[in-house]
Amino acid sequence: MTGREIDNLIKLLARLPGLGPRSARRAVLQMLKKPETLMMPLAQALEETARAMTNCSICGNVDVTDPCHICASHNRQRDMICVVEEVQDLWALERGSSFKGLYHVLGGTLSPLDGIGPEDLRIDQLVSRVKDTRASEVILATNLTVDGQTTAHYITERLLETGVKVTRLAHGVPVGGELDYLDDGTLTAALRARS
Amino acid sequence: MTGREIDNLIKLLARLPGLGPRSARRAVLQMLKKPETLMMPLAQALEETARAMTNCSICGNVDVTDPCHICASHNRQRDMICVVEEVQDLWALERGSSFKGLYHVLGGTLSPLDGIGPEDLRIDQLVSRVKDTRASEVILATNLTVDGQTTAHYITERLLETGVKVTRLAHGVPVGGELDYLDDGTLTAALRARS
Numbered sequence: 001m002t003g004r005e006i007d008n009l010i011k012l013l014a015r016l017p018g019l020g021p022r023s024a025r026r027a028v029l030q031m032l033k034k035p036e037t038l039m040m041p042l043a044q045a046l047e048e049t050a051r052a053m054t055n056c057s058i059c060g061n062v063d064v065t066d067p068c069h070i071c072a073s074h075n076r077q078r079d080m081i082c083v084v085e086e087v088q089d090l091w092a093l094e095r096g097s098s099f100k101g102l103y104h105v106l107g108g109t110l111s112p113l114d115g116i117g118p119e120d121l122r123i124d125q126l127v128s129r130v131k132d133t134r135a136s137e138v139i140l141a142t143n144l145t146v147d148g149q150t151t152a153h154y155i156t157e158r159l160l161e162t163g164v165k166v167t168r169l170a171h172g173v174p175v176g177g178e179l180d181y182l183d184d185g186t187l188t189a190a191l192r193a194r195s
Numbered sequence: 196m197t198g199r200e201i202d203n204l205i206k207l208l209a210r211l212p213g214l215g216p217r218s219a220r221r222a223v224l225q226m227l228k229k230p231e232t233l234m235m236p237l238a239q240a241l242e243e244t245a246r247a248m249t250n251c252s253i254c255g256n257v258d259v260t261d262p263c264h265i266c267a268s269h270n271r272q273r274d275m276i277c278v279v280e281e282v283q284d285l286w287a288l289e290r291g292s293s294f295k296g297l298y299h300v301l302g303g304t305l306s307p308l309d310g311i312g313p314e315d316l317r318i319d320q321l322v323s324r325v326k327d328t329r330a331s332e333v334i335l336a337t338n339l340t341v342d343g344q345t346t347a348h349y350i351t352e353r354l355l356e357t358g359v360k361v362t363r364l365a366h367g368v369p370v371g372g373e374l375d376y377l378d379d380g381t382l383t384a385a386l387r388a389r390s
Contacts, residue, residue, distance in 0.1 A: 003258040005247070009240040015233060017225050018218035027211040029283050032257050035245040038210060043241035045204040046226070050234035052200070053227055062227050063198040088224050 006032075058129070060105030060122050062087050070094075070103060077101045079136040083126065083155065085109055085143060089179040093141065096187035101139075104129065109147035110154055123155060130162045137165045139194060143178050167194045201227075253324070255300030255317050257282050265289075265298060272296045274331040278321065278350060280304055280338060284374040288336065291382035296334075299324065304342035305349055318350060325357045332360045334389060338373050362389045 006028060014024035031039040049064060056068035063069055070076060070090075080101025084090050090103045106121045118124075130138060138159060142148035156166050170193030173182065201223060209219035226234040244259060251263035258264055265271060265285075275296030279285050285298045301316045313319075325333060333354060337343035351361050365388030368377065 003260075003264045005240070005244055005259045006257070009237075009244050012233065012237045012240055016222040018221060019213060023213035025283070025286065026213060029286075030212050031241070031245075032248055032282070035248055038207065039241055039245035042204075042207045043238050043245060045200070045207055046234055046238035046241065049200055049204050049223075050226075050230040050238060053230055062201070064200045065198075069198045087227070088220070091220065091224075 059103045060087075060107060060125075061090055061103060075100070079134070080139065081126070081130065081133075081135050081137070082139040082141050084141050084179070085148060085151070089141065089143070092179045092182065093187060093191075096184040096191070098188040098191050099139075101137075104138075106142070106151065109142060109145075109151040111147050118154065118158075121151070123158060126155065127158055127162065130159060130164050135164055137167060139191075140166065140168045141179065144173050145176060145178075170194050254298045255282075255302060255320075256285055256298060270295070274329070275334065276321070276325065276328075276330050276332070277334040277336050279336050279374070280343060280346070284336065284338070287374045287377065288382060288386075291379040291386070293383040293386050294334075296332075299333075301337070301346065304337060304340075304346040306342050313349065313353075316346070318353060321350065322353055322357065325354060325359050330359055332362060334386075335361065335363045336374065339368050340371060340373075365389050 010021065010024045010028050013019055013027055014021045019027065031042070052064035053062060054064070054066045055061070056063055056066055056071055058067050058071040061068040061070060065072065077100050081104050082093065082099055082101055083104045083106060084093065085106050085108060087105055090105055093099050093103075104122065104126050106123065106126075108116055108121055110116060110118065110121065126138075129135070140152040140155060142152045152168060159166050169190040173179070173186065173190050179187070205216065205219045205223050208214055208222055209216045214222065226237070247259035248257060249259070249261045250256070251258060251261055251266055253262050253266045256263040256265060260267065272295045276299050277288065277294055277296055278299045278301060279288065280301050280303060282300055285300055288294050288298075299317065299321050301318065301321075303311055303316055305311060305313065305316065321333075324330070335347040335350060337347045347363060354361050364385040368374070368381065368385050374382070
């Protein structure tokens with residue numbers, strides 16, 4: 001309808017979550033008006049990120065460097081590890097900016113019904129990491145869903161042998177909720193009142 | 196928060212209409228999971244479009260070729276010219292796919308309050324084009340807003356000297372509405388019942 005190349009661009013954009021065909025068209029129109037200030041920089045940012053993106057071999061975070069910028073930082077408390085299900089949970093906690101330790105991204109939750117067992121998550125790596133780095137505290141920040149809590153239980157058991165202090169986010173996170181949807185204040189409060 | 200490069204990408208995406216910081220983050224996360232099938236193709240489509248995009252010297256449409264794919268097509272009725280305000284109106288009519296003629300994009304409407312006069316729109320080009328190509332009909336498809344109707348009036352006067360038949364979209368387009376928001380059926384009906 002709108003030229004093959006532009007049609008293709010609209011179709012690709014419409015595949016992003018939160019964008020449908022109509023909003024993709026509006027986005028493309030907007031970009032066509034600002035090719036130099038928006039379209040080109042966006043193309044370059046996408047290409048660079050797609051080419052350089054990698055998973056941090058220490059914590060599982062997604063970044064363009066390995067180790068990621070958090071694991072590589074000198075301003076973090078390196079003996080605290082906060083365990084999250086997914087990268088978006090890490091991002092949510094970082095937005096709250098009240099946690100200054102390191103992270104460990106599991107890559108999901110235990111889910112027997114979906115056939116996801118401990119070997120599918122980065123749990124062995126967590127146990128080794130806690131031993132190797134002599135971490136003083138592991139904060140379990142899995143979601144307060146059934147699967148998230150099952151996973152937290154399992155990890156607590158697995159970490160028993162290491163003797164590390166294992167804490168959880170305080171009740172303050174609404175039950176059944178997901179970290180990525182919480183406001184920063186609630187996340188900060190839940191971190192402070194961890195038990 | 197999420198690494199400088201990824202942060203930059205999120206900020207650029209958040210500038211698109213319809214996307215805020217939260218949906219931009221979700222979009223980036225989605226793309227980071229599919230770098231090869233979504234992120235790279237999108238980067239390439241954006242770059243190619245940004246590099247090749249141009250305004251058709253005949254009709255003012257945006258495309259990667261000049262003349263645009265509509266003006267260059269052999270399957271269009273070349274003596275009918277549909278005059279629209281903006282490129283998105285052209286796209287809307289193309290989606291209805293009931294119009295098989297050519298287009299002329301004005302680039303806006305007359306708006307004395309904003310200091311937009313006839314010389315700021317592609318009206319002189321329209322008059323010359325009608326004369327040069329001996330068009331048999333000009334359909335004025337400006338929006339049914341005050342500015343759109345003023346512009347249609349003005350163009351009708353200007354086209355008097357050419358003797359071309361000037362028609363307008365039928366009343367069927369809701370008054371005060373914008374073409375880009377209409378469903379295809381209404382657009383088709385309005386085209387058929389043009390007067």
